[in-house]
Amino acid sequence: MPFRDDFLWGGATAANQYEGAWDTDGKGASVPDHCTNGSHKTPKRVTPEFEEGTLYPSREATDFYHHYKEDIALAAEMGFRVFRMSINWTRIFPTGMEEEPNEAGLKFYDNVFDELKKYGIEPLVTISHYELPYALVEKYNGWYGRELVEFYVRYCRAIFERYKDKVKYWLTFNEINAGTTPMGTVLSLGTIKGFNGPVTQAPDEPAVRFQALHHQFLASAKVIKIAHEEYPQFKMGNMSIFATKYPYTCNPADVLECQKQMRIMNWFCSDVQARGYYPTYMNRFFKEKGIEIKKEPGDDEILKQGTIDFYTFSYYMSSCESTDPEITGKAGGNIIGGVPNPYLKASDWGWQIDPKGLHYSLNEIWDRYQLPMMVVENGLGAYDKLEEDGSVHDGYRIDYLRQHIEEMREAVEDGVDLMGYTPWGWIDVVSASTGEMAKRYGFVYVDKYDDGTGDLSRRRKDSFFWFKKVIESNGEDLD
Numbered sequence: 289m290p291f292r293d294d295f296l297w298g299g300a301t302a303a304n305q306y307e308g309a310w311d312t313d314g315k316g317a318s319v320p321d322h323c324t325n326g327s328h329k330t331p332k333r334v335t336p337e338f339e340e341g342t343l344y345p346s347r348e349a350t351d352f353y354h355h356y357k358e359d360i361a362l363a364a365e366m367g368f369r370v371f372r373m374s375i376n377w378t379r380i381f382p383t384g385m386e387e388e389p390n391e392a393g394l395k396f397y398d399n400v401f402d403e404l405k406k407y408g409i410e411p412l413v414t415i416s417h418y419e420l421p422y423a424l425v426e427k428y429n430g431w432y433g434r435e436l437v438e439f440y441v442r443y444c445r446a447i448f449e450r451y452k453d454k455v456k457y458w459l460t461f462n463e464i465n466a467g468t469t470p471m472g473t474v475l476s477l478g479t480i481k482g483f484n485g486p487v488t489q490a491p492d493e494p495a496v497r498f499q500a501l502h503h504q505f506l507a508s509a510k511v512i513k514i515a516h517e518e519y520p521q522f523k524m525g526n527m528s529i530f531a532t533k534y535p536y537t538c539n540p541a542d543v544l545e546c547q548k549q550m551r552i553m554n555w556f557c558s559d560v561q562a563r564g565y566y567p568t569y570m571n572r573f574f575k576e577k578g579i580e581i582k583k584e585p586g587d588d589e590i591l592k593q594g595t596i597d598f599y600t601f602s603y604y605m606s607s608c609e610s611t612d613p614e615i616t617g618k619a620g621g622n623i624i625g626g627v628p629n630p631y632l633k634a635s636d637w638g639w640q641i642d643p644k645g646l647h648y649s650l651n652e653i654w655d656r657y658q659l660p661m662m663v664v665e666n667g668l669g670a671y672d673k674l675e676e677d678g679s680v681h682d683g684y685r686i687d688y689l690r691q692h693i694e695e696m697r698e699a700v701e702d703g704v705d706l707m708g709y710t711p712w713g714w715i716d717v718v719s720a721s722t723g724e725m726a727k728r729y730g731f732v733y734v735d736k737y738d739d740g741t742g743d744l745s746r747r748r749k750d751s752f753f754w755f756k757k758v759i760e761s762n763g764e765d766l767d
């Protein structure tokens with residue numbers, strides 16, 4: 289059997305895209321609560337004030353808040369062993385700045401963890417998954433404000449203490465390396481004080497982004513240190529986007545360009561989080577960009593003391609790097625930029641599908657860190673058709689996942705220590721990049737649409753029954 293006996297099969301979600309109940313039981317507004325809906329063609333907008341008559345899809349999302357029992361029962365029916373979810377920071381600290389946590393918010397997650405336990409499902413909790421309290425954007429320009437480090441530590445202390453007997457696996461920040469690119473500005477860093485407009489036009493200042501990232505590194509390291517000292521039962525992980533890059537040709541100039549982009553996008557953040565220090569290759573990048581990271585005495589020590597126990601990542605696509613201006617002109621197929629790979633096909637949203645890239649990435653990451661790993665997001669965002677009899681025939685999703693699981697199997701055969709796999713949006717949720725419902729990933733269909741209609745009822749897609757079999761056979765039966 290290539291996969292370990294205790295392999296963590298499950299699915300992933302994030303509170304801001306799934307939970308809804310955005311102002312229930314004392315919850316405050318987070319950045320996504322200020323984001324309107326959008327589409328592949330029209331970017332969603334951030335509005336500091338709520339506009340009457342505008343749809344803010346995260347506010348209701350697919351309403352896990354009121355469906356958690358039903359949803360966890362569905363996850364259990366598929367045989368989930370792990371349930372990746374996130375805690376809404378604003379449910380616990382509505383503005384992020386309170387001295388004391390909100391009891392009603394804490395209670396909600398108690399209920400969720402108890403329900404999971406009933407079925408023997410292990411929670412895997414992302415502490416901050418694009419859910420920054422909006423009040424921290426207004427007051428401190430998001431993570432650019434160093435003050436956020438202590439607010440985050442306070443939040444973590446509250447949830448660590450409360451859930452110390454219920455949660456073992458924690459991820460400090462979702463896709464922390466989103467902050468190395470402009471696309472991280474809104475959801476990941478929240479450095480958008482006063483900004484009103486399409487997310488694609490959010491002000492991009494690399495010096496601000498990388499400073500904000502420094503604060504996230506400190507916050508992550510500080511709470512990992514606390515966990516290691518006070519909660520030795522915890523396992524603390526990072527979470528990075530692994531956006532695999534290939535040289536467009538074997539021209540050594542392309543190979544070097546690819547190496548450079550791989551370092552900045554894919555390795556920088558996890559090098560800091562896994563090794564405990566800034567890699568030297570960033571010095572040149574910072575110099576060329578005129579970026580000077582403001583560090584306080586002791587920062588380097590903090591980074592050293594808070595390194596991760598396991599490495600997790602999202603994997604959806606790959607792209608190519610080229611130095612030829614004729615070729616680079618064609619970039620932009622994927623959300624992560626880069627030149628489309630002529631050997632690959634893309635999803636309806638232009639994300640290039642590359643299962644072998646997952647095999648390659650797992651080997652690369654393993655060779656670099658020798659840490660246990662987990663693929664905590666992967667999947668196909670697609671248009672699904674709900675048939676009159678309530679079925680959804682999503683063979684395309686099964687094909688995508690099957691090919692990726694086959695390649696994970698190959699990587700395990702190559703010697704990679706893989707702990708688990710949680711495909712993204714195992715139940716339909718709002719899309720993070722576009723704010724759509726039409727871009728669905730789930731094994732479970734949720735009756736919710738882009739105009740805000742839908743009765744939120746749940747239906748099993750074909751992929752639901754397929755994934756159940758996959759788990760039952762521990763990844764052997766992929767037919």
Ligand code: BG6
Pocket residue numbers: 302305418462463602665669712718719720721722727
């Ligand atoms: C990752 C995020 O970027 O990809 C998720 O961690 C997100 O929050 C997922 O939903 C898929 O992206 P999208 O834009 O298709 O929802």
